[in-house]
Amino acid sequence: MKILMRLLKFTRQDWPNFIIATVSVLVITGFNLWIPMIIKQILALIGDGQSPDALLGITRSGLMLLGAYLGRTVCQFLQRYYSHVGGWSLVARMRQKTYDHIQKLSLRFFQDKPTGQLMSRMISDTANMETLTAHALPDMLSNTLLLIGVTVLVFSLNATLACYALIPIPLLIFALFRFNTKIRPALRKVQATLGDLSALVQDNLSGIKEIQLFTQEPHESERVGGSVWKYTNGMLASLKKTAFYHPLFEFLTSIGTLLVVWLGARQIMIHGTMEAETLVAFILYLGMFYTPVTTLGRIVEEIQTTLAGAERVFEILDTDPDVADSPGxxxxxxxxxxxxxxxxxxxxxxxxxxxxxxxxxxxxxxxxxxxxxxxxxxxxxxxxxxxxxxxxxxxxxxxxxxxxxxxxxxxxxxISLVLQDVFLFNGTVADNILYGAPQADEAAMKRAAEQAHAYEFISQLPEGFDTRIGERGVKLSGGQKQRLAIARAILRDTPILxxxxxxSAVDSETETEIQAALRELMRGxxxxxxxxxxxxxxxxxxxxxxxxxxxxxxxxxxxxxxxxxxxxxxxxxxxxxxxxxxxxxxxxxxxxxxx
Structure with a gap:
């Protein structure tokens, strides 16, 4: 519950969207409760024969039914659209907040955290939050209101049948409790397994050259396959629980429907204490009576999936940086x-x-x-x-x-750094040189490239400074990447280097060129x-x-x-x-x- 309440605090900025969605839910519930009464009224008028008043009443009731359906359709659009706007806005903010926090963490945090795991938490786990705000919680509100309204109406229609309809409820509640206790640990484990799979694939794609060089494709295929099937088997184990409990919920509700139909038919045919149109309305309400209870299983599953992911996201947000600005x-x-x-x-x-x-x-x-x-x-x-x-x-x-x-x-x-393992971003040559000094103009950038002995090879690239260099600069040689890093440091112009x-990772001829560039960089x-x-x-x-x-x-x-x-x-x-x-x-x- 603490995780849920903490997550809901992040929705405050989207309360206008959720208010519109909530009001729409209330109106939809009203229409759902009204429609069976209109149908009951039409059936009662049919029993009055072909009198002009009956035909006029049926026409009037039919128009009311059409208006109810149209109104419900408009409100369903408003509820779904604005709940999704709020949900995906929450996801966007949580992704941004998670990324910003990760950037603040010290290098010690990343020593034992695979990149794929962090990506899974930031992308996949946050996406589940949309399910909570746009589906699970609106459905829970709608079904709760519907259950209360239907309960009042079925007891007003026929208290005896309503009591029989309640017989499956204790069994349903017990089954839902068992489902809840079993599904959340399983889903959390599945989420963690997905993070492991993402980390493994990301690691292998980054090291694809080494995999091919050492002919380890079969070995890595086996590792990825093992992780894929571990995730798949975990998901199937969770779905097995879902596949067992959901039909069980429907079976238990069908027992209540069977009792109502049997007893209602007896009241009409033997005792004459109930009209046929009342039984029809009762059965329509009964479907709405059991639907919230059976839907609760799906809602609980969605909430537990979201909470399992949110817990993993909050683990990151609750991690304090080892290195941070001191007070003052x-x-x-x-x-x-x-x-x-x-x-x-x-x-x-x-x-x-x-x-x-x-x-x-x-x-x-x-x-x-x-x-x-x-x-x-x-x-x-x-x-x-x-x-x-x-x-x-x-x-x-x-x-x-x-x-x-x-x-x-x-x-x-x-401070500027030039490292052995140069990291270049998947952008243009210009993007990477300007990375440390984005305010620099084109002339300054080109002067830095000349001082770094990089201008000549840049000018020979297909689009010069606008050439895209690929992820981590994969399209450039080691020496070319080093010279771009030196140009970046020259342009940054810091007093400490x-x-x-x-x-260390270049040949002698390239080393001579880089040493000349370093002399320019180190001066002063x-x-x-x-x-x-x-x-x-x-x-x-x-x-x-x-x-x-x-x-x-x-x-x-x-x-x-x-x-x-x-x-x-x-x-x-x-x-x-x-x-x-x-x-x-x-x-x-x-x-x-x-x-």
Whole structure:
């Protein structure tokens, strides 16, 4: 009930629509209760013979019946249309609210949440809310009013028959209670299984290249097939319960109808205490009397389906972000770019530290390279700067200000990232370059492309900057995607830049072009460089070497080589077969300064 009441609170904006639908339901119920009485009146007039008054009365009653049918038709349109307007408006708002909330959640939330599961909750589970507001609740109101009205009328027509008609009701209520207790857990399980299926299909479609490369089509077909049939079998198990209970409801109501017909016929033929037209009206009302009770099973099923989905949606909405603006957080003006880690420690899971007691400072406009074996926390350090995560201990400061005291929007507007795995949206080249600075004009966009050494290949595309590049930039090579990411960062023009393995996935020739583009990008910006290729960090102003989540050493390239520590060991392992250490970036001034 709490979930239902909470969901109904979101309908407040659509109360005008639901009020129109509700009034229409009331009028429809009135017409439904009136129509059998008109038919009873017509049958009574037929029994009076062919007198002029009887024929006139039948004509008058026929016109009233026509008016009742027309009025009911108009009200049915109003009820269905406005309830659907309200229902789908609710769905739209819930989808928007769910998406907006998901955007606010920190990266930790997404670590164990498959994308397909989240999509299922946002799309499928919210769609069921329309069924509740446009079908289940209006039907429940209509059937409740109809049941009350019919009960009064059948008792006024013949109290004895009405009492016999009530005999199946306790059995119906018991069956409905059993149906309710069994169907909701089954439907919730089916909803969860559908989310698993969506997650699996989404994952496989994203990795279709790897599936084909490793010839795993049969294996993945078997996995998807297993998930498909798990969902299908779960749905069939739920439908089996529905298929059993709905005919049971109809059978129980048919017992009441049988009793009324048998006893009513006896009252007419033997006792003469009832007219035939009264029995006909009674039977018409009896159909309306049992319909709300039997329909209640369907309504309960729809409500339980909606509540099962709403529960999954509210689980997301009730999840608080791990990282959020602190109370009283202020916007940060454009910074110079000084970065300081003050005794920072971090763990993704309790008791499993990733970083311990990290201390370093980067001067504005200078560069810091993070190196070390895989898994020592290089990317984690980079992720703490834009507050994708918060440290478990210590502080991260920019221009001497603790980043927890400033708004995340103003913080992240000061930072650009160029990652190894570039994400491009399914739009045009221009859309992706302008993504970080949508207010920039076309001339600025083209200058950024030139500085990123991307203009030449863009101009060779079929529609130039208006060429659609496909999902995740599938139509572009790795180097082309990297250069678009660099152009995007140049156009964004932020004082702080993070490069995470920005050249590790390209060939040597492409790497040279990208390095030239990076030199343009890094000039005058505070730059954090993460790289496994030590040749790409030799000219950094500082090199910070990590080992087991701690700082092993820090200094310049030649200084660290002379120390003969971990950096020297890693460097000589990489270049042990080279006659001389490579000079890929030699004589290149990185980051525009020497802090």
């Amino acid at each position: 957080a202020s916007a940060m003006p454009k910074v110079k770019g000084a970065i300081q880690f003050d005794n920072v420690s971090f763990a993704y899971r309790k008791d499993v530290p990733v970083l311990e007691h990290i201390n370093f400072a980067v001067a504005p406009g200078s560069s810091l390279a993070l190196v070390g074996p895989t898994g020592v926390g290089k990317t984690t350090i980079a992720s703490l700067i834009p507050r994708f995560y918060d440290p478990t201990a210590g502080r991260v400061l920019i221009d001497g200000v603790d980043i927890k005291t400033i708004t995340m929007e103003s913080l992240r507007s000061q 993070i490069l995470d393995e920005a050249t 910006r505070t730059t954090i460089i993460i790289a496994h290729r030590l040749s790409t960090v030799r000219e950094a102003d500082q090199i910070l070497v990590l080992s087991d989540g701690r700082i092993a050493e820090i200094g310049k390239h030649q200084e660290l080589l002379r120390k003969g520590g971990l950096y020297s060991k890693l460097y000589h392992i990489q270049f042990k077969n080279a006659p001389e250490p490579p000079e890929i970036l030699e004589h290149v001034e990185l980051a525009g300064g020497r802090g």
